[in-house]
Amino acid sequence: MLKTTAKFAIFTALSTLLLQTSLPAQARPTQPTQTKNAEAVYKKAKAELPEEWYVVYRITERIARANGQDTSPWRVVVVPEYQTNAFATDVNLIAIYSGIMDQLAGDSSALACVIAHEMGHHVKRHIAVGEAEKDRIRKEAEAEVMAEAEDARDDVEGNAVGGAILGTVGGILGGAVGAASNVGQSALEGASRQRVADAEERVQEIVKQKEQEMAETFRRQESEADEVGYTYMTRAGFDPEGCLRVMDVLGRTPGAEFDTSHPSVPKRVEQIKALMTQYPAQTLAQEGKTRLTGNPLSYSLSSDGMSLRINRRGGGSTADDIDRRFGQ
Ligand SMILES: [Zn+2]
Structure with missing residues (x-):
């Protein structure tokens, strides 16, 4: 026979269980109880930051912690321009146009998707790789164009023909190809115009192909x-459908269908839906939950007042870090 205290414990456990199951869904807390410290940090942030900074701070610090991306600081700039866009430049710098913040106002999950996407470009090293890739493609184009110019030169015996051909593509790929183009058109006189025209056409094809290669690289990076x-925003506990709502806004933005640097919006929607099946939201959220039990990351205002720094785990003061390590 059970002792009275044991019986009471079972009764309490049972009634708690019953109470929980009978509670309507909206009455159950959806987030783990925050630490007292977290509450204080967020309250202070809300009081002292402009609203849009408070929003990007909360979103970024949460995504960073939930995904183990809190070992170095993030910086966020809200660019006061009306564009439906965001971009990632410099190390861990995220720039968001106030336009997109307006378009997504009231929907923290949608904005979280935008911020997490930009973090993705950093995590995947797209900025560094992208520049190297562009450079490689440009150099290849230059070499192929030079070879075409060489051929044409041999054919028409005009020394400046190569330069003239390069001139036709100057600026299209930018930089290196255009640099060889400053030879005058007058040298074309007496040359076989047909040969030159053929060579020019081949060069245009090379340029077109290289531009397509670049666009493919960009589209692949956007998918990544x-x-x-x-995955990041879902791990942080946001509503994954927020990503679809962003796509809805992008899809209705004028000019979206002419953008070749991104996959088309319907393709992106398709991919996001496939990801939802591949990585179920509940599993991701569970993974993030265990990482979100600690204290929030702190923030600092940049000295020029233009950006917000979301500090690494452990804070944003190098002086304090030295003091902690070695004493004052
Ligand atoms: Zn992107």
């Missing part, structure tokens, strides 16, 4: 960033 965006 979309995948990181979805």
Whole structure:
């Protein structure tokens, strides 16, 4: 026979269980109880930051912690321009146009998807790799164009023909190809115009092909960033459908269908839906929950007042870090 205290314990456990199951869904707390410290930090942030900074701080610090991306600081700039866009430049710098913040006002999950997507570009090293890739493609184009110019030169015996051909593509790929183009058109006189025209056409084809290669690289990177965006924001506990709502806004933005640097919006929607099946939201959220039990990351205002720094785990003061390590 059970002792009275044991019986009471079972009764309490049972009634708690019954109470929980009978509570309507909205009455149950959806987030783990925050630490007293977290509450104080967020309250202070809300009081002292402009609203849009408070919003990006809360979102970024949460995504960073939930995904183990809190070992170095993030910086966020809200660019006061009306564009439906965001971009990632410099190390861990995220720039968001106030336009997109307006378009997504009231929907923290949608904005979280945008921020997580930009974090994805950093995590995947797209900025560094992207520049190197562009450089490689440009150099290849230059070499192929030079070879075409060489051929044409041999054919028409005009020394400046190569330069003239290069001139036709100057600026299209930018930089290196255009640099060899400053030879005058007058040298074309007496040359076989047909040969030159053929060579020019081939050069245009090379340029077109290289531009397509670049666009493909960009589109691949966008898909990768979309995948990181979805998984990161979901791990942080946001509503994954927020990513679809962003796509809805992008899809209705004028000019979206002419954008070749991103996959088309319907394709991105398709990919996000596939990711939702591949990485179920509940599993991701559970993974993030265990990482979100600690204290929030702190923030600092940049000295020029233009950006917000979301500090690494352990804080944003190097002086304090030295003091902690070695004493004052
Ligand atoms: Zn992107």
